[in-house]
Amino acid sequence: MRRMNFTDTQVATSETARGINRGIVLNLIRRRQPISRADLARVSGLQRSTVSLITEQLIREKWVIYGPTGRLPRGRRPTFLRLNERRAILVVDLRPEITTFAVSDVNGRFLSLQGMPTPSSPEAATAKFSAKIRQMVDSHPELVFEGIGMSVPGRFNDSRQRVVFAPNLKWPEFDLREPLEKALGMRVEVENAANACVLAEVWFGHAEKTRDMVVITVSEGLGVGIFSNGRLIRGLNGMAGEFGHVPLDVDGPRCSCGGRGCWEVFASNRAALRYYHESSAAGNGPSFQDLLSLAESGDSLALKALDRMAHAIGRGTRMIVAGVAPEEIVFVGEFTRMWKRLAPVIESEVAAAVLAGEPPKVRPAGAEPSVARLRGSVALVLQKHFGPSIVTENRGFAASSQAEARVQ
Numbered sequence: 084m085r086r087m088n089f090t091d092t093q094v095a096t097s098e099t100a101r102g103i104n105r106g107i108v109l110n111l112i113r114r115r116q117p118i119s120r121a122d123l124a125r126v127s128g129l130q131r132s133t134v135s136l137i138t139e140q141l142i143r144e145k146w147v148i149y150g151p152t153g154r155l156p157r158g159r160r161p162t163f164l165r166l167n168e169r170r171a172i173l174v175v176d177l178r179p180e181i182t183t184f185a186v187s188d189v190n191g192r193f194l195s196l197q198g199m200p201t202p203s204s205p206e207a208a209t210a211k212f213s214a215k216i217r218q219m220v221d222s223h224p225e226l227v228f229e230g231i232g233m234s235v236p237g238r239f240n241d242s243r244q245r246v247v248f249a250p251n252l253k254w255p256e257f258d259l260r261e262p263l264e265k266a267l268g269m270r271v272e273v274e275n276a277a278n279a280c281v282l283a284e285v286w287f288g289h290a291e292k293t294r295d296m297v298v299i300t301v302s303e304g305l306g307v308g309i310f311s312n313g314r315l316i317r318g319l320n321g322m323a324g325e326f327g328h329v330p331l332d333v334d335g336p337r338c339s340c341g342g343r344g345c346w347e348v349f350a351s352n353r354a355a356l357r358y359y360h361e362s363s364a365a366g367n368g369p370s371f372q373d374l375l376s377l378a379e380s381g382d383s384l385a386l387k388a389l390d391r392m393a394h395a396i397g398r399g400t401r402m403i404v405a406g407v408a409p410e411e412i413v414f415v416g417e418f419t420r421m422w423k424r425l426a427p428v429i430e431s432e433v434a435a436a437v438l439a440g441e442p443p444k445v446r447p448a449g450a451e452p453s454v455a456r457l458r459g460s461v462a463l464v465l466q467k468h469f470g471p472s473i474v475t476e477n478r479g480f481a482a483s484s485q486a487e488a489r490v491q
């Protein structure tokens with residue numbers, strides 16, 4: 084027997100059992116669909132009557148629909164349940180240069196995808212984003228939209244409802260949530276990009292049972308999302324995970340945060356480009372994508388620049404191993420295209436940081452960076468419904484005392 088991990092839905096201990104049971108059933112349907120009521124009861128450990136009451140409610144609310152009818156050698160034909168794919172989420176991946184918009188169903192499948200250059204200010208972004216979102220929602224009249232999920236290259240301060248630290252975006256502190264909610268009449272959830280990637284792994288990846296995981300996103304900057312003891316760690320002001328701005332060399336290059344020699348200035352895509360420029364006479368520099376292509380074609384200077392970047396990624400990862408001791412470290416970034424070459428460099432640094440016991444598993448994310456951030460934004464909206472925090476009014480519902488289900 085092992086305990087099933089439902090903490091990805093941010094279980095609060097004070098939630099009522101029926102809310103928790105509802106989350107358990109919804110997540111089991113999501114993971115194992117199509118699934119019969121009998122299997123839901125067996126896998127969750129909940130009583131069949133409890134499962135029936137919950138699924139009836141989910142069907143009434145149109146979260147769940149009947150799937151195909153199963154066939155047994157003899158006896159009754161069980162009716163399978165699955166998520167209603169007409170429930171959709173509009174997701175936004177705000178990056179320093181390009182912002183991507185997608186329509187996703189509840190299973191994280193994208194139905195349409197569009198991009199635009201990121202506007203230069205939050206005010207301009209509100210106007211352009213709401214027009215784009217309205218247009219995308221209108222083009223899918225068959226769908227019921229649950230809300231908007233947005234990942235940002237900064238930290239979201241939940242108590243102040245603002246993005247408070249986004250050095251690579253070069254915007255001042257901003258609030259896109261309220262203006263967009265006002266303009267669109269839909270609920271908007273905002274999350275840091277690295278935290279969104281954690282949610283993507285937990286919801287749509289293979290990390291269903293991992294309780295201690297760190298996701299490191301490497302792009303223009305370097306972000307860290309910490310999933311510890313089954314919870315996303317946000318910290319004071321939402322600022323947890325800013326390992327990228329720990330100075331590793333106080334005499335190092337200037338960082339976008341105003342400091343010097345941060346981990347990020349040695350380990351980001353920008354760092355690799357700087358290493359390449361330092362060693363090559365090339366005038367107009369390549370993009371990071373070009374640098375990867377050069378490396379793939381065997382360009383020794385490009386390979387050297389990426390090796391230096393990987394060493395810096397590994398060196399900084401030692402802070403995380405020593406401080407957080409995750410089971411798993413997942414990397415999100417274009418550099419993972421070169422994973423075969425760069426992984427041993429990172430793995431040896433990680434192994435050297437382990438003071439006792441096994442080293443953590445180190446791997447690239449299941450999805451490419453933009454897809455990971457968008458999927459994480461889908462989970463951001465879904466967890467409001469699938470999580471046990473949603474307690475809806477229902478009649479004649481006997482709450483079970485089980486706070487956590489058991490699976491065999």
Ligand SMILES: [Zn+2]
Binds near residue numbers: 340
């Ligand atoms: Zn910095």
